[in-house]
Amino acid sequence: NILWYTELAFWLRLWKRSDEYGFLKDCPSQVLQQKLMDLDRAFRDCFDRSQPLKRLPVFKRKGTGEGIRFPQGFRIENRRIFLPKIGWVGFHKSREIEGAIKNITITRKADRWYASIQTEQDIEIQNHPCESEIGIDAGIKCFAAFSDGTLVEGVNSFRRHEDTLAREQRKLARKERGSQNWKKQKRKISRLHHTISNVRSDFLHKLSTETSQNHARVFVEGLQIRNMSASGRGTIEEPGRNVRAKSGLNKAILDQGWFEFRRQLDYKLFWKGGMLVEVNPRHTSQRCSCCGHTSKENRLSQAEFECIACGYEENADVNAAKNIKTVGQTEMVCEANHVGGRQQEPVGTREEVLPVAS
Structure with a gap:
């Protein structure tokens, strides 16, 4: 049976009085209640049919x-935070706090602690200063190709630190588990993972900020990244093929941070009055952006595109980005016409029913 928040909150009071879990009294009660609320929400999301991946x-x-x-x-106060049962703690104030503070979340990453301050404020809906539209094709060798011909190389943060990480993990395996040297090495590996994450995050934030500032509408592929990066091992009855190659591909896909880039673009465009549009990626890499001819033979290689119908030559990723933009614009026009057609009936098609005199 699953215990929901009401039952868990009741048991929490009993646990605090017990000898075995009496240490819970040292923690602020509302912090424990918030954790129980998170657990309750996780259970409810699990049984929510609208969220099948939970x-x-x-x-x-x-x-x-x-x-x-x-x-x-x-x-x-200034650069200090007072936390219940902890006291005053100094912190680096990275930005000014705007709006009414709702809560503060303290998290630990590697050997550092972070305070995330959630605020509530009224934000006016803006009109984007630009009218530019652009399509983006995501890749591995080239992180992003823009429909205007711009190619952005990926930072490949994990791949750059992979050898160092493997070496440090081998050192950890040789140490006695739980010893002080083991703990030191564990912290060293955590700091390295944190560095990998920060390098990737910095790259994605800078690129998404620049893109959202210069373009009002951005068209991207609606990629199912979870499915693309699924394991290729298979099962005992149906073992996978080329497992090593698939594992390397999965590692490269996750190293790019496509989903995070798309998430950042979405909210940054919204803040500036722009829009992120996801389109169906089907045939965008095989279709000629000049004449529209679609064929597998159009792709000479992973990086080269030459249409067998009209002879148009272009970088394969840039050609795909142009197709993504075209598909997105077409879908938006069709959707606008459909909505407009439902709002107003064509003249001469409506039957008028007159009342019959009794």
């Missing part, structure tokens, strides 16, 4: 996803 929550090992949320009782 799974039952599982126990996480120590050091994974550590974070606590304070809904009230905190204070902020």
